Amino acid sequence: xxxxxxxxxxxxxxxxxxxxxxxxxxxxxxxxxxxxxxxxxxxxxxxxxxxxxxxxxxxxxxxxxxxxxxxxxxxxxxxxxxxxxxxxxxxxxxxxxxxxxxxxxxxxxxxxxxxxxxxxxxxxxxxxxxxxxxxxxxxxxxxxxxxxxxxxxxxxxxxxxxxxxxxxxxxxxxxxxxxxxxxxxxxxxxxxxxxxxxxxxxxxxxxxxxxxxxxxxxxxxxxxxxxxxxxxxxxxxxxxxxxxxxxxxxxxxxxxxxxxxxxxxxxxxxxxxxxxxxxxxxxxxxxxxxxxxxxxxxxxxxxxxxxxxxxxxxxxxxxxxxxxxxxx
Ligand code: PBG
Numbered sequence: 001x002x003x004x005x006x007x008x009x010x011x012x013x014x015x016x017x018x019x020x021x022x023x024x025x026x027x028x029x030x031x032x033x034x035x036x037x038x039x040x041x042x043x044x045x046x047x048x049x050x051x052x053x054x055x056x057x058x059x060x061x062x063x064x065x066x067x068x069x070x071x072x073x074x075x076x077x078x079x080x081x082x083x084x085x086x087x088x089x090x091x092x093x094x095x096x097x098x099x100x101x102x103x104x105x106x107x108x109x110x111x112x113x114x115x116x117x118x119x120x121x122x123x124x125x126x127x128x129x130x131x132x133x134x135x136x137x138x139x140x141x142x143x144x145x146x147x148x149x150x151x152x153x154x155x156x157x158x159x160x161x162x163x164x165x166x167x168x169x170x171x172x173x174x175x176x177x178x179x180x181x182x183x184x185x186x187x188x189x190x191x192x193x194x195x196x197x198x199x200x201x202x203x204x205x206x207x208x209x210x211x212x213x214x215x216x217x218x219x220x221x222x223x224x225x226x227x228x229x230x231x232x233x234x235x236x237x238x239x240x241x242x243x244x245x246x247x248x249x250x251x252x253x254x255x256x257x258x259x260x261x262x263x264x265x266x267x268x269x270x271x272x273x274x275x276x277x278x279x280x281x282x283x284x285x286x287x288x289x290x291x292x293x294x295x296x297x298x299x300x301x302x303x304x305x306x307x308x309x310x311x312x313x314x315x316x317x318x319x320x321x322x323x324x325x326x327x328x
Contacts, residue, residue, distance in 0.1 A: 151174075
């Protein structure tokens with residue numbers, strides 16, 4: 001191309017009105033899912049040490065938090081229960097208890113705000129005495145013995161009022177098994193948000209502290225993906241899609257924006273990204289030291305997910321972002 005007049009991209013950045021007119025991407029509270037940690041007891045709102053301003057809620061304070069989120073425009077929460085060690089076993093029995101903490105948490109959310117969507121994590125780790133997402137036998141994670149456990153867990157959550165089941169376990173074939181179980185139990189309207197490209201990441205550290213859910217032995221590398229791979233994410237996406245996922249997710253977020261973009265360009269399903277606990281902790285820690293401007297870096301981070309092609313963002317920043325929007 002040749003031209004004899006100067007081309008000036010800066011004209012489109014000349015003032016705030018112009019910049020907003022030509023802005024390509026936007027973050028909206030409509031896109032955000034707020035993760036919430038739930039504990040037993042009453043009157044508890046206990047800060048997670050490695051996640052300032054993020055709390056473990058007992059059911060009464062959970063109700064209060066959910067109403068606040070709803071008032072701020074947040075329409076979806078992802079629930080994570082911290083299960084007492086005495087209730088953990090090798091087959092995640094407690095996950096099926098209709099009076100279990102997770103089930104009561106789902107009911108609490110739905111009775112507080114009936115239109116608040118409940119996104120419910122399915123994996124064995126919160127309930128497992130081994131701390132793994134799958135069933136362990138002789139130090140191995142046994143895929144096909146895990147599947148029926150996950151399917152029953154999903155149905156138990158649907159019974160309690162789950163809107164969306166989010167399998168985070170990375171077992172092969174889990175989406176189809178869960179879909180079939182939900183349909184057979186009469187929950188064909190309950191959706192599946194598959195953790196499709198979930199990497200074996202060190203960025204989950206603060207989450208495992210929050211729930212005391214770290215593996216007792218070994219690591220999660222035989223089921224979670226190798227951080228070095230992108231084409232493998234396409235393979236997982238193809239499988240989850242064929243098995244009936246309604247939405248697919250990439251996790252973690254910031255270090256995996258290329259994977260978000262690749263899936264967004266290759267899938268017809270809504271793409272979610274999980275801005276995980278370690279990513280939250282990094283910004284909080286830098287801000288605490290006065291090394292970064294917290295609010296600007298949070299907004300820039302959330303925007304990066306939209307720019308990469310994410311439709312949905314799970315983020316511990318969801319509540320504060322919504323409150324900033326409200327102020328604006
Ligand atoms: C459990 C699960 C994990 C996260 C979400 N679901 C931890 C893990 O896989 O070890 C991590 C979320 C975060 O770090 O914010 N399967």
